[in-house]
Amino acid sequence: MKEYLLDVQDLKTYFKTRSGYVHAVDGVSFSVAAGEKVAIVGESGCGKSVTALSIMRLVAQPPGEYVGGTINFAGQDLLDVSEKTMRSVRGGQIGMIFQDPMACLNPTMTIGKQIAEGLKIHLKLRSDEARRRAIALLEQVGIPAARERIDAYPHQFSGGMRQRVMIAIALACNPQLLIADEPTTALDVTVQAQILELIDGVCKDLGTSLILITHDLGVVAGIADRVIVMYAGKVVEEAPTAQLFAHPSHPYTLGLLSSVPRLDEARQQELNTIEGSPLTCCTHPPAVLLCRAARLPGLPVRKCRPWILLPMILPIIKPAGPMLQIPASKLWRASDSRLVVKPYRQNCSQ
Amino acid sequence: MTDTLVGNQLLLDVRNLKKYFPVTRGIIFQHTVGQVRAVDDVSFSIERGQTLGLVGESGSGKTTIGRTIVRLYEPTSGEILFSGKDLGKARNDELWNMRRQVQMVFQDPFASLNPRFTIGSLVAEPMHIYKMGTKQEIQDRTKELLDVVGLRPEYIDRYPHEFSGGQRQRIAVARALALNPELIIADEPVSALDVSVRAQVLNLLRSLQRQFNLTYLFISHDLSVVRHVADRVAVMYLGKIVEIADRDELYLAPKHPYTRALLSAVPIPDPQIEKKRQRIILTGDLPSPMHIPTGCRFHTRCPMAQDICKQVEPAFEAKEGREHYAACHFSDQVTSPIAKV
Numbered sequence: 267m268k269e270y271l272l273d274v275q276d277l278k279t280y281f282k283t284r285s286g287y288v289h290a291v292d293g294v295s296f297s298v299a300a301g302e303k304v305a306i307v308g309e310s311g312c313g314k315s316v317t318a319l320s321i322m323r324l325v326a327q328p329p330g331e332y333v334g335g336t337i338n339f340a341g342q343d344l345l346d347v348s349e350k351t352m353r354s355v356r357g358g359q360i361g362m363i364f365q366d367p368m369a370c371l372n373p374t375m376t377i378g379k380q381i382a383e384g385l386k387i388h389l390k391l392r393s394d395e396a397r398r399r400a401i402a403l404l405e406q407v408g409i410p411a412a413r414e415r416i417d418a419y420p421h422q423f424s425g426g427m428r429q430r431v432m433i434a435i436a437l438a439c440n441p442q443l444l445i446a447d448e449p450t451t452a453l454d455v456t457v458q459a460q461i462l463e464l465i466d467g468v469c470k471d472l473g474t475s476l477i478l479i480t481h482d483l484g485v486v487a488g489i490a491d492r493v494i495v496m497y498a499g500k501v502v503e504e505a506p507t508a509q510l511f512a513h514p515s516h517p518y519t520l521g522l523l524s525s526v527p528r529l530d531e532a533r534q535q536e537l538n539t540i541e542g543s544p545l546t547c548c549t550h551p552p553a554v555l556l557c558r559a560a561r562l563p564g565l566p567v568r569k570c571r572p573w574i575l576l577p578m579i580l581p582i583i584k585p586a587g588p589m590l591q592i593p594a595s596k597l598w599r600a601s602d603s604r605l606v607v608k609p610y611r612q613n614c615s616q
Numbered sequence: 617m618t619d620t621l622v623g624n625q626l627l628l629d630v631r632n633l634k635k636y637f638p639v640t641r642g643i644i645f646q647h648t649v650g651q652v653r654a655v656d657d658v659s660f661s662i663e664r665g666q667t668l669g670l671v672g673e674s675g676s677g678k679t680t681i682g683r684t685i686v687r688l689y690e691p692t693s694g695e696i697l698f699s700g701k702d703l704g705k706a707r708n709d710e711l712w713n714m715r716r717q718v719q720m721v722f723q724d725p726f727a728s729l730n731p732r733f734t735i736g737s738l739v740a741e742p743m744h745i746y747k748m749g750t751k752q753e754i755q756d757r758t759k760e761l762l763d764v765v766g767l768r769p770e771y772i773d774r775y776p777h778e779f780s781g782g783q784r785q786r787i788a789v790a791r792a793l794a795l796n797p798e799l800i801i802a803d804e805p806v807s808a809l810d811v812s813v814r815a816q817v818l819n820l821l822r823s824l825q826r827q828f829n830l831t832y833l834f835i836s837h838d839l840s841v842v843r844h845v846a847d848r849v850a851v852m853y854l855g856k857i858v859e860i861a862d863r864d865e866l867y868l869a870p871k872h873p874y875t876r877a878l879l880s881a882v883p884i885p886d887p888q889i890e891k892k893r894q895r896i897i898l899t900g901d902l903p904s905p906m907h908i909p910t911g912c913r914f915h916t917r918c919p920m921a922q923d924i925c926k927q928v929e930p931a932f933e934a935k936e937g938r939e940h941y942a943a944c945h946f947s948d949q950v951t952s953p954i955a956k957v
Contacts, residue, residue: 309810310781424901425674454673454837456898459881463897481811484883488890507887523885525815527844529867530884536822537815537844 270297270338271475272321272443277335279313279320282328290316292499293335298443303469303476305490305507307483307522313499314479318445321477322362323352340442358388361436361474363465365448367428371420377404378416381435388439403434407464426457430464437468443475450485462489483526487511495519626697627799627831628685629661633694633704635677635684639906652905654680656855657694662799662848667825667832669846669863671839671878675902677855678835682801685833686718687711698799716746719792723804725784729776735762735787736772742794761790764827765820782813786820793824801833806841818844839882843867848939851875854913855905857932861940868952871935871942873920880953896953912945920946 279291291313298304306314319325337344364370382396404412407430450458466489469476493510495503503516514520524538635655638648654677662668670678683689685696696703722728736758743754759769765786792800806814836842850860859872870876880896898917909916915925924945932943
């Protein structure tokens with residue numbers, strides 16, 4: 267069996283609200299090998315960010331709760347270890363890049379101090395050593411005149427530069443795993459290309475594993491080795507990148523791929539759409555898998571979108587009797603390491 | 617370029633539009649220390665029933681153009697001819713009448729809809745302002761509008777927070793349609809939406825265009841989206857249009873290195889193509905619009921820049937191809953980064 271750096275098994279993170287539990291992450295399993303680049307794709311509200319936050323154990327409790335599952339990282343279960351150990355993992359062994367660099371950098375501290383902070387805590391460096399390393403890091407992430415700019419404040423940097431600083435902070439202690447949560451969503455395309463190139467480069471150079479969280483399939487195609495597609499808190503498909511793009515097995519993946527206008531293809535009159543809105547929050551009724559399937563291409567979805575109106579869906583999917591409860595055995599890991607919910611497409615085609 | 621087209625076909629004709637924002641210092645004794653040249657001598661036109669896509673990075677001035685056209689900003693100079701009349705010089709009454717024909721859809725549907733209004737009153741508000749009939753008539757038309765944009769008329773008494781992002785953008789579109797406008801300025805209408813929902817809203821915008829013979833000025837930073845909706849595309853850089861051409865020509869035969877760089881930066885969802893692709897990655901960021909570089913404003917980031925680019929500003933002139941204009945000294949050397957399809 268392959269040795270994994272990170273192995274998440276059946277992770278469940280729920281949020282308690284007045285109207286019941288929100289199953290944000292509902293039984294997610296995946297693993298990341300050393301040096302591997304894995305992308306998690308999905309629309310807003312599908313639980314991809316909460317998965318990342320759960321790995322770092324940054325979900326606020328309450329209202330969040332880790333209901334079940336394990337997160338094995340470098341030989342220990344991160345859901346089990348003490349808060350003290352967790353602190354040494356965060357920033358030390360796992361680095362994280364967040365979406366909005368303006369919100370995540372402290373506006374009252376210079377860039378240099380913010381990079382050095384982690385170095386002093388995790389690597390126990392002296393101030394002057396930390397500063398020297400901070401300058402080296404800034405150079406590594408491509409900030410010109412790092413020696414002068416180290417004493418600048420975040421507001422003096424542009425969006426792309428701030429994201430570079432975030433990367434420098436995340437890489438400061440040579441983490442084994444880098445989690446990038448929508449690192450380029452707030453940036454322009456030209457800057458996005460720069461940042462992706464940079465992330466790809468540093469991961470190759472340092473042998474760092476990467477979890478890239480994004481909603482942009484274009485970004486995924488260029489950088490990831492393996493892709494995990496999430497929908498409503500569940501993994502619906504997992505495959506090596508080339509395979510996923512060539513032969514998407516799950517209708518949702520297919521829908522995602524075909525609803526993006528592509529520059530390299532002939533222009534279509536109409537874009538394919540996935541009707542309705544993405545499922546978010548709310549407690550899932552027992553036939554939840556059924557409802558997840560309800561928002562698939564080809565179905566008259568206006569009737570079945572708000573799956574809270576479950577009775578309205580039932581008649582539509584009724585012919586596919588066995589789908590009402592998809593047993594766990596139907597979720598299978600094929601020999602090509604792809605996780606597929608098997609019977610969907612045939613059953614939904616009516 | 618405007619001379620070649622028949623006058624009455626043009627719905628909007630913008631000529632030498634400038635919008636400068638003064639930068640001031642001091643509280644009591646205010647003095648101007650500089651100017652941000654957000655829009656710097658821009659000319660373009662849109663034919664009736666067509667869509668012009670306006671693309672550029674953030675800070676290039678594309679939003680400022682949109683807002684100046686509806687006079688949310690006062691233009692510094694230049695003409696905005698709408699059906700032959702100058703919007704830029706229109707005074708109260710005239711402006712009041714003209715605004716009825718030019719409507720806007722904004723980027724963020726979470727910010728552009730007042731959370732204290734029901735969606736019925738949001739859509740009906742412009743009709744009440746322009747006194748377009750009795751209460752009952754307006755109510756009926758509101759329901760009809762909601763139906764047109766794909767929302768159920770029963771939702772009329774709900775509040776914006778009860779809707780998802782895509783639905784809210786539909787409400788914003790319904791409100792823009794309320795006055796039967798001729799021109800709709802859509803400022804990044806799908807940037808805040810998820811990919812699957814984005815496709816729905818784009819399809820909606822296109823079907824409405826056919827249905828009501830609308831003209832769009834579609835502002836976006838996403839070249840793949842613009843290609844889907846626009847008939848003609850203008851590329852902006854630091855307050856100036858650097859290239860304008862018909863859609864297919866711009867994408868297949870760009871004549872400006874900035875357009876080429878933008879095209880090559882767009883990720884394509886196909887790992888095979890991504891691996892083979894030659895990326896032209898621009899270094900650095902957009903320069904400050906307060907200190908615009910001399911000569912060609914793109915020379916600081918241009919991979920093809922030579923000495924002449926630093927000194928002489930290239931003219932915005934006709935290039936090979938139909939109605940294709942670009943501002944570059946070496947436009948004949950620019951190649952397309954996308955394979956022919």
